[in-house]
Amino acid sequence: MSFLKVDRLSKLYPRDNIEALKGVTFSVSEGEVVAIMGPSGCGKSTLLNMIGALDRPTSGDITINGRLIREYGPTHLFRARMIGFVFQFHHMVSGMTLAENVAAPLVAQGIGKHERMKRAMELLENVGLEHRAHFLPSRVSGGERQRAAVARSLVATPKIILADEPTGNLDSFAGEAVFQLMLTHSRDKGATVIIATHNAEIASLCDRTITMRDGCIIN
């Protein structure tokens, strides 16, 4: 049985009359690492946003473990418990230290500060950033920020990690390091990973590649 099932998913932006997704259907097994490739504007980010419940589809369904996303309760709780996000531009909150940024998903779950910081520190240690835990994002390098973003995506032990061009803003060396980090830790935690990427090298390291064009899966 598929862990994640995307069924005839469509997304129309009526204001711009753009159909970003056109009946996309695919499934992913638990613990699988899937790369989604395709040119810019083909619908990769939109697809990740739908799976992560950041946006609603115009039609179609997404089921996780046989349950529709809406059956998981409020979307913010679904995201906090089930999804880990890694964005292209690390997306750190500038007023929070790296440790606070990493712990942010735990705040949403109502976990106490002491426990939050303990788990954040463990994750930062795993990504080699324990010495930067109390630094603000502006005081660390882009690669370090992205490693912290990976730590943040893993801190709540989510079932699915959605990474939107996680290495797109890094040089090839730092990009590969971040990807390996994400891969290793998500495999350790048994998380399913879906990565939107332009990087064929990174895609080749994944279990499977889905190719998209103009809102459709072509391969």
Add this chain to the structure above:
Amino acid sequence: MIFARNILRHKLRSIMTILGAAVGIAIYVAIVAITNNLENETQKMINDYNLDITVQSKGAPSPLHSRIKAKDIAGLQGMPGVRVDPLVVGAIRENWNSYGMLMGIPASLKSRFGMLEGAPPTSGSRDVMIGSILAQKLGLKPGDSIPFGGDSAKVVGIFSMGNRLVDGAVVADLTEAQKQLGKEGQINIALVRIQNKGEVKSVVQEINRRFPTLHALSNADFVGNIRLFRTIGTFTKSVAIISFIGSCLVVTNTLLMAVSERTKEVGILMAVGWRPWLVIRMLLAESLTLCLCGALAGNGMALLILKLLNNSEAVGFGWIPVVISQTTFLASIGVTLLLALISIIWPAVILYRLSPVEALRHE
């Protein structure tokens, strides 16, 4: 302490916001301190004289504007079971104070002044006694003279009533004060004491019935019925509301700028599962901190304003209290909390309506 970091990140903007809130609070606190103190001091003055009833002319906005004619004074003094002490009071313009207070009292009231030095002026003399605040400001002692009514008058005594209004005044014999104030044969208020204290209400009614041009009030009702104070009270509320709205706009503007700058960050937090309320709570903490800092700065500014006014010759030395009562301070904190809550409404609505995807796309 994320909110504190956010405030410190834009130091200049935070300082300007605090000042914006502080100005509103300072105006509110200074005006409330002055008006409340004026009312309290007036009430205290009435209490100090151990009065039962105060009589002034009907329709007079304040005792300073009241005129009671000689025949009415005589009529009041002729009422059975009452003792009437006439009092004349007004402002004089002298080179030592452009708004000096002059009081004229009869011999019967002189014993009620707490003399620090010297003695009260004798009946029919041009001598004066002065309050301790005025004596201190002008460096005068008994035996010195003070410019008075185009000439000078000898200071024969210095008194203290523990009341800022009176302790900044010049007190002369009733007749001399009437002459200086151009109120010969007239007084401002009649201070009435009655033998049977249980009859205050009926005596008030009797005076109001017998003297249609006069308005008698019991001691307890006097201050609350001074029209001038009611007018000042309305003015105070108007100014307070206007400054409150101004401060609200300043704080709201800062919070809107914060929301606009941090829209993407809000999107990140929503993406990791934060409800809009959690983000709003963070913003509320910023708003409360800015406003509370504004309240403290505002109270400090109010004290400075009061001190400057107190020393201002144009206003009159010593009239203005350089003190903020605990009630006024707590009220200012309450107003500030309200300010923080109202200021966050608009930014909160924006945050609440924000979708995570839109926020993440925000540039």
